Amino acid sequence: MSWDDGKHTKVKRVQLTFDDKLEAQGGKEGNQSDDGADHDGVMKIHVAAGGLGIEQCRFDYVKNGQSKEGPFHGVKGRGGSSTFVINHPEEYLVSVEGWYDSSNIIQGIQFKSNKHTSQYFGYVYSGDGKQFSLQVNDKKIIGFHGFAESHLNSLGAYFVPISSSSSSLTPPPNKVKAQGGNYGETFDDGAFDHVRKVYVGQGDSGVAYVKFDYEKDGKIETREHGQMTLLATEEFEVDLDDFITSMEVYVDKVYGYKSEIVVALTFKTFKGKTSPRFGVETENKYEVKDGKGGKLSGFHGKASDILYALGAYFTPTAN
Secondary structure, X not given: OOOOOOOOOOOOOOOOOOOEEEEEEEOOOOEEEEOOOOOOEEEEEEEEEEOOEEEEEEEEEEEOOXXXXXXXXXXXXXXXXXXXXOOOOOOOEEEEEEEEOOOOOEEEEEEEEOXXXXXXXXXXXXXXXXXXXXEOOOEEEEEEEEEEOOOEEEEEEEEEEOOHHHOOOOOOOEEEXXXXXXXXXXXXXXXXXXXEEEEEEEOOOOXXXXXXXXXXXXXXXXXXXXXXXXXOOEEEEOOOXXXXXXXXXXXXXXXXOOOOEXXXXXXXXXXXXXXXXXXXXXXXXXXXXXXXXXXXXXXXXXXXXXEEEEEEEEEOOOO
């Protein structure tokens, strides 16, 4: 196709807008969905996988510094979901890789940012099916579209150029490795402005439940992991002019569990406040801190009906 606008004495303005919209990969069954491209970036990706493939996904976006929860695509079964956190604006999503089989349901999927790679959600490709990749050189993903009903059938993406605004003078949070076992479902709360309160619930063998009250832009957000038991939770509240600088994670191999579990936790603050030891002390103690005097601003780890592992994010502080 060609066109010719002819000759003109003056051209006042030329405006080119080009956002790459990559076609949805996978089956076209189910309901068509489109989160749109009116976002600055992707902040969180929530994925639930089941026996027949990827059951559900949801994307949280950011626009003008404000977070926005996207709609659910698919239907989550009885299992839990896992989250991949992207620390905008220093970090941005660059690609998606996955595969689908003859059922036209996406069986496995993985996301990559400019800084790290998510876990593999669902089944790892074994050679029987069709692989796909969503990626455009020198561009980042700002939105998704596709098809879903009871499961995620297909996924496509919107891309825009990686602008200089993706860089920032503020260093990104430091994600310190989780200590403990490698069993259970991965969770990742990301980094917040403050950790205001920590709740720890014990089980028969170790720490069964944790809950965290975070502060973000003056608002409290709560995240909880594991399974609460009949035993009451214990609390550690952080003063408004203080912050957690480190935690001690006690782990042990307990009969009946497939890997080491967390049996006790202790938290320490900048102003010298130390929490009670929540749980039973063991010889296997690990100190989680960033070594730069940073502020503990979020948690990640593994849990099911017990806490298998716990790590943390640390952010720089002027103190």
